[in-house]
Amino acid sequence: MLRNALMRSGFRSFFTHSTHSKRPNLNITEPLNYIGGKQVAPREALAVFQVQDPATGDVICSCPGSGKTDVDDAVKVAGKAYDSWSQTSGVERSRILNSVAKRLRERQDVVSEIESRDCGKPIWESRADIEAAADCLAYMAGHAAVLSGQHVDIPGGSFAIVRRESLGVCAGIGVWNFPLLTVCWKAAPALACGNTMVYKPSPLTPLTALIVAEIFEEAGLPAGVFNVIQGEETTGNLLCRHPGVAKVSFTGSVASGKKVMAACADGIKRVTLELGGKSPLIIFEDTDMDAAINGTMNANFLSQGQVCSNATRVYVQRSILDHFVERLVRETEQLKIGDPLEETTHIGATISKAQLDKVVAMVDNAKAEGAKILTGGHRFIPTDPHLENGYYFQPSVITGCTDNMEIVNVEIFGAVVTVLPFDTEEEVITRANFTELGLAGGVFTNDIRRAHRVANKLHAGGICINNYNIYPPQVPFGGYKMSGIGRENGAAVIDHYTQLKTVYVEMNKVDCPFTKPL
Helix, strand or coil, X not given: CHHHHHHHHCCCCEEECCCCCCCCEEECCCCCEEECCEEECCCCEEEEEEEECCCCCCEEEEEEEECHHHHHHHHHHHHHHHHHHCCCCHHHHHHHXXXXXXXXXXXXXXXXXXXXXXXXXXXXXXXXXXXHHHHHHHHHHHHHCCCCCEEEECCCCCEEEEEEEECCEEEEECCCCCHHHHHHHHHHHHHHCCCEEEEECCCXXXXXXHHXXXXXXXXXCCCCCEEXXXXXXXXXXXXXXXCCEEEEEEECCHHHHHHHHHHHHCCCCEEEEECCCCCEEEECCCCCHHHHHHHHHHCCCHHHHCCCCCCCEEEEEHHHHHHHHHHHHHHHHCCCECCCCCCCCCECCCCCHHHHHHHHXXXXXXXXXXXXXEECCCEECCCCHHHXXXXXECCEEEECCCCCCHHHHCCCCCCEEEEXXXXXXXXXXXXXXXXCEXXXXXXXXXXXXXXXXXXXXXXXXXXXXXXXXXXXXXXXXXXXXXXXXXXXXXXXXXXXXXXXXXXXXXXXXXXXXXXXXX
16 A cells, blocks of 8 residues: 555655565665756765664665765756756746645655655644745745845945845765755755755765655656765765855754865855754743643654754753653653654654763763762663664663763753753853854743843754744744754745845946046
């Protein structure tokens, strides 16, 4: 049935029979590069990397990395397509993006299953990501139709025109925790503004970027406007350094972001970096406890805790600390861990064994430093024998931490909450801001004046009041400090995919001091 559904959807990769009826095998035999409107194998193949299903540890497929020749091919094709796409009307670009959004929603069930198989998140989260991706496409479609410049009157009757123009070929480098959503966050504004794109997904999650490319084709996007190239760090470096690339948008770790920025420096390329976070969530004693618990869980357990904006530093006012911790532990222990394809699963599989081992090691180190592990913090083995080799982690709540511990200062990227007490507003703001990162933050209180006061003093790019991890496409997303530069989403993203040209028009005689006596 899934095979037929995928074939009806027009996708070239589909499921085959498996002895485990709930998890049919993915049979992917065609190449995963998508250049000029077709799937192509690398002409200069680099090392082959394996793509695993985190839920089972099984290999989904093997994929060769793309070398310099392949990057050249993709950028050349995108450059050629740019000549016509940049001249396409905004209304037509809008029509195509809206069509992609519609088609993505129509294929939600099939695409969400592939997304969950690719990255290990629960199926209901994958559906939500697809809805968010479609919302982003539709939102940027609205901008595409109304992009405009400015007319400026100059004294004496002359005037200037400020043209908003596209950049050229943009490179997108994606991340593995939100594979499909990241594609759309980068491709939608780039294409809306008249650019073309070469997109490199994470080698851990290469599949759904190809699906997006195929849906773009179905919706009428000309060949070469959106291309996908697979590979690891070497491929990304080649893409960043390519002279035909005008701008790079990267999502990933701070360490990788530094490498991207350095690679782009020689060419003075425009760069958008959406990097890591170590965000604070501040809970005051007057808050609604149910809302605070829900917000804390949203801030830490979505996508198995693998979210850059997660608030793993939860500061709770001392007078409600014990009650809060008791409630949080109780709710955390009720979470169902298991098969991402099961509708009732809360916590799916961590992306890889290496990431699972890292999270467990950080919890172990916190315990060695004196922290108290109130629940979880270790590998979880499902009872289903088909899942026993998957990468599951028991969500953890940790107290007894100090501000100088590793687990309080270093991004975890796992389902781990550290709860720290505070006494005063001034104290907690100082502690919350004591980090090199500044992606997000949150505050729970029923005092609206305090809420705004604290939000204004937190050094982060996005603050939620009485909720958390809410990022609609209408508002900018990005960080302060080492959490990145530039913004994705919102009207602000237009500035990162366009450039301004001023055209001055003289309506009077030319006055020249060099052709008349001084």
